[in-house]
Amino acid sequence: MIKAILIFNNHGKPRLSKFYQRYSEDTQQQIIRETFHLVSKRDENVCNFLEGGLLIGGSDNKLIYRHYATLYFVFCVDSSESELGILDLIQVNLLDMGYAHCFYYICTYFFSLIFYVHNILAEMVMGGMVLETNMNEIVTQIDAQNKLEKSEAGLAGAPARAVSAVKNMNLPEIPRNINIGDISIKVPNLPTFK
């Protein structure tokens, strides 16, 4: 089971948090802080697994994380998940896909990044269990959903989009908003998970 998925930046500011177990808002923040504390002090060239998060789970649990550019992607899982498997899930499904589609979505739908990632996550992991690992399948489903959304917006959505477009005219702002955008994909020498 996956207990939580956290994405935060180099300063520990949460960019996305998804808990598959109930924690109060305060505990959630505490967990994020603790996880950031644990993860951020690790060097670049060490392994991507970490034990000893006190708040979330006990000895059975592990943190599996990846650090990309300014973001940390952390999965908190228990012993029934395969470590390298999850690592690959972060790599292939979340990051590579995010990279390829990010600009497209931001520009087309003015879709907020957090919701975009939430949607990917929803197709990938459900209730703490891995739902789909096939990247193409996920992309297909997300595309279909966004299409549906676009068709719903139709005429009524047009002005809102126009306004968003104007609001986004401040171009230098954009790259800062898109955190995944400036990731340089340097894939470590992992055997691919195919």
Add this chain to the structure above:
Amino acid sequence: MALKMVKGSIDRMFDKNLQDLVRGIRNHKEDEAKYISQCIDEIKQELKQDNIAVKANAVCKLTYLQMLGYDISWAAFNIIEVMSASKFTFKRIGYLAASQCFHEGTDVIMLTTNQIRKDLSSPNQYDTGVALTGLSCFVTPDLARDLANDIMTLMSHTKPYIRKKAVLIMYKVFLKYPESLRPAFPRLKEKLEDPDPGVQSAAVNVICELARRNPKNYLSLAPLFFKLMTSSTNNWVLIKIIKLFGALTPLEPRLGKKLIEPLTNLIHRYVWQILLCSLRTVLISLSSGMPNHSASIQLCVQKLRILIEDSDQNLKYLGLLAMSKILKTHPKSVQSHKDLILQCLDDKDESIRLRALDLLYGMVSKKNLMEIVKKLMIHVDKAEGTTYRDELLTKIIDICSQSNYQYITNFEWYISILVELTRLEGTRHGHLIAAQMLDVAIRVKAIRKFAVSQMAMLLDNAHLIASNTQRNGICEVLYAAAWICGEFSEHLEEANQTLEAMLRPKVTTLPGHIQAVYVQNMVKLYASILQQKEQAGDKEAAQEITQLMIERLPQFVQSADLEVQERASCILQLIKYIQKLQVKEVPVAEEVIALFAGELNPVAPKAQKKVPVPEGLDLDAWINEPPSDSESEDEKPKTIFHDEEQRHSKPRHPEMDEEELARRREARKQEQANNPFYIKSSPSPQKRYQDTPGVEHIPVVQIDLSVPLKVPGMPMSDQYVKLEEERRHKQKLEKDKKKKKQKKEKRGKHHRHNSLHTESEEDIAPAHRVDIITEEMPENALPSDEDDKDPNDPYKALDIDLDKPLADSEKLPVQRHRNAEALKTPDSEAPPVEKKSKKPKKKEKKHKEKEKDKGKKKEKEKKVVEEEEEKKKSSKHKKKKHKKEKEEKSKDKKKSKKKHHHSEEEVVESVQNGTLDDEPLPPMSSYRLLAENPYIKMTYDIQGNLQNDSQVTVSVIFENKSTSFLKSMELNVLDSLNTKMLRPEGSSVHDGIPVPFQLPPGISNEAQFVFTLQSIVMAQKLKGTLSFIVKNDEGSTHEKLDFKLHFSCASYLITTPCYSDAFAKLLESGDLHMSSIKVDGISISFQHLLAKICFHHHFSVVERVDSCASMYSRSIQGHHVCLLVKKGENSVSIDGKCSDPTLLSNLLDEMKETLSTC
């Protein structure tokens, strides 16, 4: 209308959207909280508006704020409003917000039930999907109970996208509503064979998650998983299955034997290291039951070593992880890699170091304990981070104290290690060290003298330890030190000095509980000094010491800590009284010492719980009649069996002779016998061996204590290591000498633990007589392990026997009032779902339904009986050759909608060859005879290929019937225009395909061949030849066997489940051609008939009413085939509809043939 919408949107564009919010927060770095509270006010305004788009936008922003840690539960109702919006865009936002912030305590959650139900049955698959995703995060017991049936129905939805989500969410439903597990399980099992890999993987996921907690209930699924394992190409599924087998094999050792081979095959097949890691660990757990597999374990460990030596840190970590799993079962094979593990301790990565530490824990032995701990101590000194250092510290203590100090041969060394550890600054684990000191000092009698001297030193140097108090956890050790010095003060050489150290003013800065112990133990010390002095006749010194106490104690009386204050003032009064007596020259020492007399025994942690309730005592009964007020709550009767650890009445040996152990033992025994308050310990082996005759003969090597005791300052454990080595050497020599003289009867008396020792370890005797006192348990304590289980474990509720037939009461609750059209699912076991019911008729209908249920139930029971009979039969005839029987079995198998992938049968084969006979096997086999001669028999089966619409896979089983060895088998067919065998690139149409194995005598194996076809509407026949070389003692001959491969139309069909509504639509659409047949003279039951059609022709039942059923299937090229099967008295008529008339007529012809054989 449209105008209004546009207007709404225009209004909306002046609201802040999420991006504005994010940007705003970023621009207000200094006063973020203020800005956000302002935003929340705005959001509250927005939520009050009617426009759903505005609301959705507000909820969207709230979700973001929730992530930042703001409580948004106040908006729960608005979230539900957004969830129930008709547009997917808003629905999605609503469900996301709900999944982020709803939980069991959210009170409005019950309002969502109907909304969710509506979304679940929405025609738009994404509405359903988003509802399922949301529900998975906030499902409550109530929701689970109300929606279980709806989700069950979704498990056989036509869209795999919904199916997989529905399957996965069932796990959450089971957790919240365990009663649903049994009714839903058959369908879940079915989904393991779903044509869609995603659904399959979801089902595997759920079952593995369930089985992880209660593996024994899922043993019967082993053959199914076995099949999946050999056929699946999805690595996620493979990992899960392998992990599942890891949990199953300890319960069923025979499974292990079966698994070894395929797992080894998998290792060969996948160079993929992830899999390797988990594979190995399972291999290990498998072979734990079989000692003869230690060679393979050895191999695994060696391979793991390669992993650990890898430069990739992740692989290194996983290697160590796997290694620790092997360690549990095969400690010896890991121990040889100690060097590597120790090397890992130097790794810069903390995770890896921690893993290595874990491994060390299992690797210690009597021989290497000192060496390992020494290495660890070096690391303790080097370690920078406190977390890691603390981890090291706990590990050292764990390693040393594991299984009752099994590996410690020299406790002096251990005490000095503990003392050295006290030099660590800023550790959180002071209490751990303290607990160890206390434990060792109490339980190892022989060490007390040494321990006391060390503790006295600690007390003397207390200022070093407690330099920065409060925050410093290490000062806890002073607690232990003070207690040990007081308790065993008779061993103290310079008691005066220690007493003075305890009375220093600095002590008052220590934490309260430590001061309290100080005060208490001062008196003990004082008592023993007093006695010494009186015995020596030194009255002046005795009075001096009393005076010292009276002078210094007031500083504790002033303590802010109540406990300290109380004890100190009590004791102060006592001493003042003693002083008075002393002035009158009355000898008081005996009386004072009597205050602390008594033996102290360690009490087992569970002892209290195990005290049996005496007969006739009802602990729940009131002792007095409860007062009528509500106040009675505070006055619960206190248990009178409080087995307190008598901290304050201390054991004291009246006369202590340190040198002569035998005498001391004698005295103690006597004292115990005379002391009526002494709780006799339960007869334990350790206790008993003290009484065995001949103890005196055991050479007790007395350490020359003068050397270590006089070490100035802190002791160095290294010295003990050296001493110990010398001692061992000496001992060995002595032993060698004695061996010659001594008789056999003295063997083995020297061991505290006789369980796990290896020969070589047994040679090392403990340094001196170490009596580890066993922890006491009350007499007639009941041995039970129950107390290890947590009654609140949510998974315990799921410990349900799944093989029992369903009872009537176990049906899932069905919403009766619902008016929506319910779907009849292919599974006849599905709980009955009502069809459109009008209110007046409701009652009547319910009644009917019940009757129907009962009927079904009976049928089911009958089937179960039949099945069981079959099972018995099959275990009698162990060989699989009886084809007939097999077919019968497959008939009996009522749920023959099950698809069988080509490899399924492979498993059937391999399992049947072995000993796993009484496992319920999937008994279906559609293998037909292909050709046979005295050497070889070929049977084959054809399966459509899901991925490719113009390919079929032919699986051929080759069985060697001769006593010779068959090799170089090559299969070739004459391609027709329509059907061609898929050959490797570059080979011509006349080349055969080599069979990828050889056959030893009596063995069978399966090979698969792929054929491509253009048209599938007609049955095909292909001629072919198998050529092979027969090799026996006389030499080898070349043989040939001709065969005809028959591609029936049914083999192009793929079993596809279908809904009755989709089915109805299909029939209505009118683009299907119709044809029908009638077969007379059918005697088998309708149930069997359907099963036969399902099985041999790959159909699935859509709906069945009495003796009429509709069935559906799909060809690999997408032709729909619908059947209506009606059974008359002696005949069956089948009406078929299909998009291709030729295919249909051919299919019906085949079916006629099958049925006429009934």
